[in-house]
Amino acid sequence: MAQTKKAISPMETKVNNLLAKMTLEEKVGQMTQVTLDVVGTKTDGQLNPVALKKAIADYHVGSILNVTSHALSLEQWHKLLTEIADEANKTKNKIPVLYGLDGIHGQTYTLNSTLFPQNIGMAATRNLELGKAVTKVAAKELRASGVRWNFAPVLDIGRQPLWSRFPETYGEDVYIGKTMGAAVIKAYEEGGLDKIDAVASCMKHFLGYSASRTGKDRTPIYLPEIEMREYYLPQFRAAVAAGASTVMINSSEINGTPVHADKYLLTDVLRKELGFEGVIVTDWEDIKRVNDRHRVAATPREAVAICVNAGIDMSMVPMDFSFYDLLIEAVKKNEVPMSRIDDAVKRILLLKYKLGLFTNPYPEKEAIVNFGKAEYQTLALDAAHEAMTLLKNEANILPLSKNTKVLVAGPSAQSISALNGCWSYTWQGKEEQWYPADSKTILQTIIDKIGVGNVTTTTGKGFDNPLNFDTSTLKTAAGNADAIILCLGENAYAESPGNIGDLALDENQTALARAAIATGKPVILVLTEGRPRFITNIAGSMKGILMAYWSGKKTGEAITDVLFGDYNPSGRLPFSYPRSMGEIVMYDRKPTEEIREVFNDDVHTGYNPLFAFGHGLSYTSFAYTNLHVSTNALKGNQQLTVTVQVKNTGTKDGKHSVELYTRDMYASITPNMKRLRGFKKIELHAGESQTVTFTIDKSDLAFVNAKLKTVTEPGDFKVMIGDQEADFRYDN
Numbered sequence: 118m119a120q121t122k123k124a125i126s127p128m129e130t131k132v133n134n135l136l137a138k139m140t141l142e143e144k145v146g147q148m149t150q151v152t153l154d155v156v157g158t159k160t161d162g163q164l165n166p167v168a169l170k171k172a173i174a175d176y177h178v179g180s181i182l183n184v185t186s187h188a189l190s191l192e193q194w195h196k197l198l199t200e201i202a203d204e205a206n207k208t209k210n211k212i213p214v215l216y217g218l219d220g221i222h223g224q225t226y227t228l229n230s231t232l233f234p235q236n237i238g239m240a241a242t243r244n245l246e247l248g249k250a251v252t253k254v255a256a257k258e259l260r261a262s263g264v265r266w267n268f269a270p271v272l273d274i275g276r277q278p279l280w281s282r283f284p285e286t287y288g289e290d291v292y293i294g295k296t297m298g299a300a301v302i303k304a305y306e307e308g309g310l311d312k313i314d315a316v317a318s319c320m321k322h323f324l325g326y327s328a329s330r331t332g333k334d335r336t337p338i339y340l341p342e343i344e345m346r347e348y349y350l351p352q353f354r355a356a357v358a359a360g361a362s363t364v365m366i367n368s369s370e371i372n373g374t375p376v377h378a379d380k381y382l383l384t385d386v387l388r389k390e391l392g393f394e395g396v397i398v399t400d401w402e403d404i405k406r407v408n409d410r411h412r413v414a415a416t417p418r419e420a421v422a423i424c425v426n427a428g429i430d431m432s433m434v435p436m437d438f439s440f441y442d443l444l445i446e447a448v449k450k451n452e453v454p455m456s457r458i459d460d461a462v463k464r465i466l467l468l469k470y471k472l473g474l475f476t477n478p479y480p481e482k483e484a485i486v487n488f489g490k491a492e493y494q495t496l497a498l499d500a501a502h503e504a505m506t507l508l509k510n511e512a513n514i515l516p517l518s519k520n521t522k523v524l525v526a527g528p529s530a531q532s533i534s535a536l537n538g539c540w541s542y543t544w545q546g547k548e549e550q551w552y553p554a555d556s557k558t559i560l561q562t563i564i565d566k567i568g569v570g571n572v573t574t575t576t577g578k579g580f581d582n583p584l585n586f587d588t589s590t591l592k593t594a595a596g597n598a599d600a601i602i603l604c605l606g607e608n609a610y611a612e613s614p615g616n617i618g619d620l621a622l623d624e625n626q627t628a629l630a631r632a633a634i635a636t637g638k639p640v641i642l643v644l645t646e647g648r649p650r651f652i653t654n655i656a657g658s659m660k661g662i663l664m665a666y667w668s669g670k671k672t673g674e675a676i677t678d679v680l681f682g683d684y685n686p687s688g689r690l691p692f693s694y695p696r697s698m699g700e701i702v703m704y705d706r707k708p709t710e711e712i713r714e715v716f717n718d719d720v721h722t723g724y725n726p727l728f729a730f731g732h733g734l735s736y737t738s739f740a741y742t743n744l745h746v747s748t749n750a751l752k753g754n755q756q757l758t759v760t761v762q763v764k765n766t767g768t769k770d771g772k773h774s775v776e777l778y779t780r781d782m783y784a785s786i787t788p789n790m791k792r793l794r795g796f797k798k799i800e801l802h803a804g805e806s807q808t809v810t811f812t813i814d815k816s817d818l819a820f821v822n823a824k825l826k827t828v829t830e831p832g833d834f835k836v837m838i839g840d841q842e843a844d845f846r847y848d849n
């Protein structure tokens with residue numbers, strides 16, 4: 118029987134024609150990605166013409182990434198990328214070089230770009246439109262800098278709070294990760310990759326990267342496939358469906374197989390099952406590591422062969438040309454088939470065509486107007502505002518009146534890096550000299566708001582400044598204050614430098630908190646942190662607790678607006694804030710994780726975080742009534758419409774995320790106690806009501822069964838919104 122062939126697009130024809138002219142060396146060069154250090158000089162932003170020629174003319178490298186140490190100016194980027202494009206233009210085939218960077222929460226590596234909340238903060242906003250808007254700005258500022266490939270978004274789920282990349286995740290829930298991730302990918306690539314406000318996105322890091330057993334970055338993962346499919350894979354499935362152009366692979370190993378060498382995951386799952394057709398790039402040095410760290414390949418060449426045969430298209434080598442030499446050898450020795458090379462190179466060339474690089478490989482001058490617009494600052498403030506998550510507000514201590522005499526204490530009070538976190542003008546985000554000059558500390562924003570006369574502080578500049586931890590000055594200074602604003606948390610870190618052995622707050626911070634509490638003055642705790650550090654021992658004595666995450670450029674302003682009532686907080690926790698090390702349980706727990714047996718009686722105290730997933734207070738109150746389901750007997754592919762009435766019953770206008778959960782009452786695999794299936798962010802004036810509608814279908818009720826199939830089993834379900842619930846039955 119004749120098979121219907123997929124029609125070849127004009128762009129694919131161009132790719133095929135070009136490929137036919139290329140030598141093995143030129144092809145393997147396309148699969149090679151080096152870092153800027155290889156072609157640059159020690160002076161930032163300066164290329165070494167000899168090294169550049171060697172990389173492009175001799176090794177035919179297809180891609181370059183990164184900065185040597187810190188963000189460059191827009192002009193420096195244009196100059197650098199023009200020189201690279203000029204060099205590529207001198208080659209026989211004139212194949213443009215694809216430049217890639219990590220714009221994780223805005224364009225990390227261009228000076229004066231706009232930084233937004235990290236993904237963990239964006240997840241707290243529960244606002245997909247806002248997620249798209251900030252992503253669009255990141256895309257514009259990357260493209261304006263001449264960079265067309267962004268290594269974002271991170272789609273790894275945050276179920277291991279020790280993990281040093283937790284802030285880059287959308288938290289512990291699958292649904293938030295799926296929907297935010299897909300929205301962000303669409304925003305990066307919207308309108309077509311040749312447009313001057315789009316960039317190619319990169320799904321990171323396929324797959325299971327965040328599930329490291331110890332929480333240390335790049336350490337072994339032991340992940341049963343049923344768990345992988347239920348919690349880790351759906352975000353990537355949704356991202357592929359949203360059109361992601363590229364993917365980066367998990368540096369670690371799962372059940373003893375380095376993911377870069379895992380043909381099942383890369384080819385069977387990602388390519389065949391998910392239908393991903395874009396470029397698969399390694400993470401940093403990861404092919405080498407299959408040999409020298411993971412030790413499943415006895416030689417560097419064997420590592421190259423295993424990984425390319427598993428499905429890798431491009432190697433982030435990135436410090437030398439070893440991959441190029443070894444892959445050529447491997448092909449010549451028939452260890453890698455030419456068909457695999459052609460397949461990889463086609464995908465890379467097609468991406469370059471789609472990005473418009475063959476038409477114009479130079480930084481686009483007309484994109485420059487999209488850099489640094491004043492409106493981005495407003496958007497950064499909106500995003501930071503919506504991320505703010507009020508965890509505690511005893512006796513409505515907040516908002517404070519603007520006449521309050523406050524003592525501002527703690528290490529993040531005069532730190533910019535502790536408000537922005539990782540990937541902020543440098544990889545680690547710690548070097549404050551690279552931040553925009555108008556970045557404000559928490560202390561500065563408080564002074565701006567209530568006047569210098571109302572503010573005293575015991576703090577000094579910089580997170581680690583010893584003044585910040587001096588408990589005796591705090592004690593004395595508190596004498597004249599009505600309240601203490603205590604700014605604790607984490608300074609910036611990224612990847613392995615952020616590894617910790619314990620979620621406990623550093624002792625010097627706990628001591629400071631105790632000293633603040635001992636003054637007898639009301640203490641408001643402001644947390645700027647990328648992951649939940651234990652505050653169980655001090656939380657009970659705090660009158661207010663505000664979780665600010667690392668919310669980017671306007672974190673200070675957003676915190677102060679909430680503290681003094683100029684913004685009504687609406688963020689909701691995207692993770693369960695744990696109480697202690699032995700009590701790290703996710704909200705979507707299994708029934709037996711919730712039950713604790715006490716003398717044969719079951720008590721439901723197993724899920725007992727300090728603050729639950731979804732927790733977040735407001736200065737107004739919302740009441741839910743009239744939950745209604747369109748049918749109590751859902752059949753086949755029918756949709757279930759769920760409506761609920763939400764009323765702002767307080768005296769202040771406010772935003773609110775309405776969240777729909779379902780519970781499968783009985784199933785062949787122990788069902789979760791609840792799963793988030795929808796959220797909608799609404800805004801209600803004081804006294805105003807709104808009917809909120811959700812539609813779900815059987816796919817929202819599905820789970821992965823013992824045979825690793827995603828199924829919806831007939832049976833009884835519960836739908837829950839706020840304190841309202843309804844039952845229904847599902848039948849095939």
Ligand code: BGC
Pocket residue numbers: 182183219268321365368400401612
């Ligand atoms: C990180 C990636 C990043 C890459 C390039 C790696 O260390 O794991 O997330 O994209 O570096 O900077």
